[in-house]
Amino acid sequence: MVTEEKRQEILEKLKNAVIQYDEDTSKEASKEALEVGLEPNDAIFSGLVSGMEEVGRLFEAQEYFVPELLMCADALYAGLDILKPHVKQLDLGVKGSVVIGTVEGDVHDIGKNIVKMMFDVAGFTVYDLGRDVPLDKFVEEQMKTDSDLVCLSAMMTTTMVGMKKVIEDLKAKNPNVKIMIGGAPVSQDIAEKWGADGYAKDANNALKDAINMISSLKKLKEEAEAKKGS
Amino acid sequence: MSDITPKQRVLRLFAGERTDRPPCFSGMGNVTTEGLKKFGYKFAALHSNAKMMSDAAASTYKLFGFECGVVPFDLCVEAEALGCEINVYAHLEDILYPTIKKKLIHTEDEMDIRIPSDLAVRGRIPLIKETIGLIKADIGNEVAVGTYVLGPFTLAGQIMELNDLLKLSFKKPDKIGKLLDMLAAAIIIVAKEYEKAGADYITVREMGATSDVLSPRVFKNLILPYLKKIFAELKTNTVLHICGKTNDIAVSMVESGARAISVDQKNDVAETRKKIGNDSLLFGNYDPYNVLVSGTPEKVRETIRKCMDDGVSAVWPGCDIWPTVPPENINAMMDEVKKYRR
Numbered sequence: 001m002v003t004e005e006k007r008q009e010i011l012e013k014l015k016n017a018v019i020q021y022d023e024d025t026s027k028e029a030s031k032e033a034l035e036v037g038l039e040p041n042d043a044i045f046s047g048l049v050s051g052m053e054e055v056g057r058l059f060e061a062q063e064y065f066v067p068e069l070l071m072c073a074d075a076l077y078a079g080l081d082i083l084k085p086h087v088k089q090l091d092l093g094v095k096g097s098v099v100i101g102t103v104e105g106d107v108h109d110i111g112k113n114i115v116k117m118m119f120d121v122a123g124f125t126v127y128d129l130g131r132d133v134p135l136d137k138f139v140e141e142q143m144k145t146d147s148d149l150v151c152l153s154a155m156m157t158t159t160m161v162g163m164k165k166v167i168e169d170l171k172a173k174n175p176n177v178k179i180m181i182g183g184a185p186v187s188q189d190i191a192e193k194w195g196a197d198g199y200a201k202d203a204n205n206a207l208k209d210a211i212n213m214i215s216s217l218k219k220l221k222e223e224a225e226a227k228k229g230s
Numbered sequence: 231m232s233d234i235t236p237k238q239r240v241l242r243l244f245a246g247e248r249t250d251r252p253p254c255f256s257g258m259g260n261v262t263t264e265g266l267k268k269f270g271y272k273f274a275a276l277h278s279n280a281k282m283m284s285d286a287a288a289s290t291y292k293l294f295g296f297e298c299g300v301v302p303f304d305l306c307v308e309a310e311a312l313g314c315e316i317n318v319y320a321h322l323e324d325i326l327y328p329t330i331k332k333k334l335i336h337t338e339d340e341m342d343i344r345i346p347s348d349l350a351v352r353g354r355i356p357l358i359k360e361t362i363g364l365i366k367a368d369i370g371n372e373v374a375v376g377t378y379v380l381g382p383f384t385l386a387g388q389i390m391e392l393n394d395l396l397k398l399s400f401k402k403p404d405k406i407g408k409l410l411d412m413l414a415a416a417i418i419i420v421a422k423e424y425e426k427a428g429a430d431y432i433t434v435r436e437m438g439a440t441s442d443v444l445s446p447r448v449f450k451n452l453i454l455p456y457l458k459k460i461f462a463e464l465k466t467n468t469v470l471h472i473c474g475k476t477n478d479i480a481v482s483m484v485e486s487g488a489r490a491i492s493v494d495q496k497n498d499v500a501e502t503r504k505k506i507g508n509d510s511l512l513f514g515n516y517d518p519y520n521v522l523v524s525g526t527p528e529k530v531r532e533t534i535r536k537c538m539d540d541g542v543s544a545v546w547p548g549c550d551i552w553p554t555v556p557p558e559n560i561n562a563m564m565d566e567v568k569k570y571r572r
Contacts (some may be wrong), residue, residue: 107329
């Protein structure tokens with residue numbers, strides 16, 4: 001079993017690799033984590049994701065901007081690609097699958113990709129439809145995959161209005177599906193008016209929302225385990 | 231007081247003269263579904279037809295008294311002329327703005343591109359020039375006729391993957407600088423053609439360089455030099471538009487040499503006005519969707535009054551006006567501006 005000291009050392013390395021967008025160190029520390037027998041889940045959440053949370057803070061403080069965010073995401077993926085195959089079962093207590101994409105007419109997918117990353121981290125099955133996605137495709141894919149969550153992204157006012165129709169269609173076909181919308185022009189007001197379950201106004205908020213979602217899923221899991229134990 | 235035409239008011243503003251009130255116009259698209267209905271035009275068909283584009287652009291003035299005529303309606307003209315393929319979504323009834331379907335640069339190795347020597351006659355550039363002529367003949371005596379080009383960084387985001395552009399701006403700024411220099415030269419060629427066609431003002435739309443995406447430092451070091459190059463070459467009235475967060479770059483925007491700067495609803499205009507002084511022209515900054523389309527007429531009036539009280543030189547939207555704007559809202563806006571006195 002790995003000592004607490006060693007564990008902290010590796011976690012710190014993973015965290016800093018993400019913050020300093022250092023892909024090489026992220027890979028190296030991930031391999032080391034596996035070698036010394038650190039629980040891969042622990043390395044992902046307490047290392048990589050913890051680094052990404054700090055990145056979110058730096059973004060909010062306007063010390064980091066989108067280029068840095070993208071490079072940090074690359075560093076996270078560099079580690080995740082090594083760790084993920086060794087995760088036995090990422091049981092979050094909730095079945096997670098999500099359909100995600102940028103709506104038709106919009107070719108901006110950076111925000112969408114950041115959110116997708118967080119779902120990847122959380123072990124969700126992600127059906128990524130990409131960008132400029134015809135509106136019907138979201139409904140079709142949700143039906144086909146029976147996903148719990150659909151995430152729609154639009155970066156421009158001129159494409160945002162398309163989301164309204166997708167929400168209506170999705171809710172008509174499956175009232176239980178949760179819908180999250182995001183992108184620069186989106187507001188809480190619009191999300192409520194159009195019947196979306198959640199919204200994120202920029203990449204950072206999307207990141208925070210996704211992290212919150214994952215944290216609450218983790219909490220659910222812990223509660224379930226506590227119940228099992230008692 | 232209103233014995234001057236909207237055109238005279240706009241031109242006097244650009245010339246630095248006093249005007250009775252701020253003009254209410256835009257440098258970006260402002261076609262409305264009401265205008266399209268009047269002619270029975272489909273949005274997707276406008277982009278490749280000079281007569282239709284001109285009719286649609288003039289209709290916002292004719293129907294609502296909006297004080298300009300602006301073409302084109304999409305952001306793909308320069309990228310298309312440089313060799314990208316575009317999608318106008320002709321198969322859809324809904325209004326969607328054209329996008330780039332196929333980029334010019336797919337990897338970092340392909341960044342060494344050249345400007346085609348016949349750029350001025352490629353793609354839809356001759357069509358836009360023709361349209362500027364048509365709209366001038368139609369309403370050019372009454373209102374100022376405007377057009378726009380993209381800024382070099384935003385154009386770079388059209389011709390290459392945005393992901394790569396952003397990361398390379400950080401990792402290899404020299405390489406991006408070289409590309410921006412070349413694109414600035416291309417933009418100058420296109421803008422000069424529009425000058426020749428008689429545009430009264432040209433807006434350079436550099437929304438990719440917003441502080442929501444890039445740090446003010448990167449804006450100043452990497453992008454501003456090429457914007458300066460562009461504005462130094464243009465003789466007509468110019469506007470630099472950047473949306474999103476712009477308070478920390480507003481002074482740099484003025485330094486670009488643009489005659490006026492344009493900001494959106496995320497800018498604290500009262501603060502910006504203090505920073506840039508009273509002599510600089512500042513256009514803005516109402517939300518063209520959440521206020522103009524989905525707000526009530528009262529909300530529109532309140533917002534427009536605040537823009538003017540905060541110190542805008544012209545009442546001007548934060549982006550393209552979304553076509554489904556309700557007539558009562560645009561009428562409320564025009565009325566509020568017209569009764570305003572400095």
